[in-house]
Amino acid sequence: MDVVINGERKQISAGVTLLELLKQLELDPRAVVVEHNRRIVRRAGLTDVTVSDGDAIELVHFVGGG
Amino acid sequence: MTTAVETIQDTPLVIGGRTFQSRLLVGTGKYPDMDTMVRAIEASGAEVVTVAVRRVNLDRTKDSSVLHYLDPKHFFLLANTAGCYTAADAMRYARLAREAGFNDFVKLEVIGDEETLLPDVQGLLEAARVLVQEGFKVLAYTNEDLVTALKLEDAGCAAVMPLASPIGSGLGLLNPLSIRTIKRRLHVPVIVDAGVGTASDACVTMEQGVDGILMNTAIAAAQDPVAMAHAMRLATTAGRAAYLAGRMPRRDVALPSSPTKGMLD
Secondary structure (H helix, E strand, C coil): CEEEECCEEEECCCCCEHHHHHHHCCCCCCCCEEEECCEEECHHHCCCCECCCCCEEEEEEEEECC | CCCCCCCCCCCCEEECCEEECCCEEEECCCCCCHHHHHHHHHHHCCCEEEEEEEECCCCCCCCCCHHHCCCCCCCEEEEECCCCCCHHHHHHHHHHHHHCCCCCEEEECCECCCCCCCECHHHHHHHHHHHHHCCCEEEEEECCCHHHHHHHHHCCCCEEEECCCCCCCCCCCCCHHHHHHHHHHCCCCEEEECCCCCHHHHHHHHHCCCCEEEECHHHHCCCCHHHHHHHHHHHHHHHHHHHHHCCCCCCCCCCCCCCCCCCCC
């Protein structure tokens, strides 16, 4: 199925949770904040949310800034 | 670095219930490389460092986060909402930043104009009110307008951050009177944010009596950022010390420093 991650369309396997998706992307769940369809998903809740076709996911972290 | 003789006791800087020893706050952007950034921030003596919220680079995640270089146990991470042009966007970024789990402080920026990066004060006030209600400690980046600063304080902001001059301009403190007026009228800390170019700018700014100063480009874009960070640390301390000491009155005419009596015939 197709999802949009950080503005890029990606193909991922159906039925994965957000935590599984982070693992597939080799991202440390402690180092990113996840927004799923415009709603922030707390770390503890990453296993509770299953990704669906067409979902929009934003994965953010802290970078240098003023 | 401590001065040899400290004659005036200063109180620490307290923002939103957190106490800081350094009155210099620094950004983490625009450094030539991460090693220089780390050494410059250490040389600045700053405890508060600002960071931005951005998308993870899905291809090269290992080295893009600033937290790989700055230990969040040693620095107080102040997330900004830089690049946001609406209250809604700024609130979205602030909420994402808080979810990172370090603190509930946010340096709130709502930009109104691309060329000058001047704040949209209407959007700023709107976002500040909502975020304060949500429990954020809001440090609001604003212009040097007293009325806006008063409204931000009324909205419950933990600190108000008027600009010295536009972000990244290096023009220094353009409006000392307005900054002094804001400081005189507000009860929350006033941290001058943006526009410093070199050490004298930091010193003059601190001489106005403000509680602190935040800068990024002046250090990051210096030819030697580490050396400039050290200069900024000294200048911030010197400006603060001069403010506490109380400057002599200005006079339009000269006043001799040596005795006028006892001169030879």
